[in-house]
Amino acid sequence: MDFSILPVTSFQQNCTLFWCQRTRRAAIIDPGGEPERILALVARLELVPESILLTHGHLDHVGASTDLVERLGVPIIGPHRNDDFLLKGLPEQCEMFGFPPIRPFEPTRWLDQGDVVTIGEQQLEVIHCPGHTPGHVVFFHAGERLAQVGDVLFQGSIGRTDFPRGNHRHLIDSIQQKLFPLGDDVRFIPGHGPMSTFGQERRSNPFVGTMAY
Numbered sequence: 025m026d027f028s029i030l031p032v033t034s035f036q037q038n039c040t041l042f043w044c045q046r047t048r049r050a051a052i053i054d055p056g057g058e059p060e061r062i063l064a065l066v067a068r069l070e071l072v073p074e075s076i077l078l079t080h081g082h083l084d085h086v087g088a089s090t091d092l093v094e095r096l097g098v099p100i101i102g103p104h105r106n107d108d109f110l111l112k113g114l115p116e117q118c119e120m121f122g123f124p125p126i127r128p129f130e131p132t133r134w135l136d137q138g139d140v141v142t143i144g145e146q147q148l149e150v151i152h153c154p155g156h157t158p159g160h161v162v163f164f165h166a167g168e169r170l171a172q173v174g175d176v177l178f179q180g181s182i183g184r185t186d187f188p189r190g191n192h193r194h195l196i197d198s199i200q201q202k203l204f205p206l207g208d209d210v211r212f213i214p215g216h217g218p219m220s221t222f223g224q225e226r227r228s229n230p231f232v233g234t235m236a237y
Contacts, residue, residue: 025146025168029213030065033057033123035084040172040213042165043071044144051143052098053077053163053172054215055088057123062088063095077141077148078102078131079174080160081110082187083117085215090129099132101141104152107159109189135161151202155195156183164206171212171222177203179220182231199225199232 028041033056043050050071055062066073073096076089080103089100110117114126135141137152141163151162156175160183163172175183177199185192203212208223227234 025143025165025170027170027213028065028069029219030062031216032061033084033087036216037084038213038215038217039088041065041069041071042077042143042146042148042163042172043069044146047144048072049074049144051075051077051141051148052092054079054085054174055092056084057087059088059091059095062092073098074143075141076100077163077172079162079172079215080157081107082157082175083114083121083123083126085174086111086114087123087126090127100129101131101133102135102150103131103157103161104136104154104159105134106154106189107157110157110159153195153198153202155185155191155193155198157187158189158191158194160198162203164210169207169210171203171206171210173203173212173214175215177212177225177229177232178214178216179218179225180229182229183215196232204232 030039032039037056039055040053112128135150139150141148148163153162153176210222
């Protein structure tokens with residue numbers, strides 16, 4: 025499996041393409057906006073999109089989803105059903121942050137802890153990691169030791185929990201009990217900013233690392 029990261033919108037949110045190298049079939053993860061740039065990258069890499077995967081329901085992670093569905097005819101998969109209120113409230117999110125209006129939508133498939141998502145011949149494990157939002161999920165590829173963690177964890181920081189239905193304790197538990205046990209060698213792509221590893225964050229992250237306690 026391979027991947028490419030494309031920061032989109034004024035929030036510089038990491039829209040990520042994951043693809044199966046043999047089949048060139050791909051998933052578009054968290055298309056927050058700028059669908060033309062996303063499609064241009066898909067074309068340049070000669071990929072065949074087969075799904076849109078969402079880690080959570082915030083505007084900057086889902087904003088281009090319906091536009092891409094109309095153009096590509098692919099299903100939207102994820103997040104967990106507990107983020108339904110965010111997808112239903114997309115018009116209010118757009119108004120709050122000054123984005124063009126986006127109509128509410130429901131994914132083709134909600135995800136739960138332990139589900140598996142297929143991309144070509146590759147598989148991603150679904151890990152439910154509430155805290156930043158109640159329905160946040162993480163996508164993990166065991167063979168590549170790679171995770172797309174959305175806004176759960178960042179290099180040197182963690183996701184905000186002051187948004188509606190955020191929960192700081194749940195976020196810390198998600199990181200320490202579900203992500204760190206996957207292994208120090210696991211690389212992760214956050215929703216914003218540079219990549220890191222779980223080991224680096226476990227050792228040095230001031231919010232959840234060894235130095236925090």
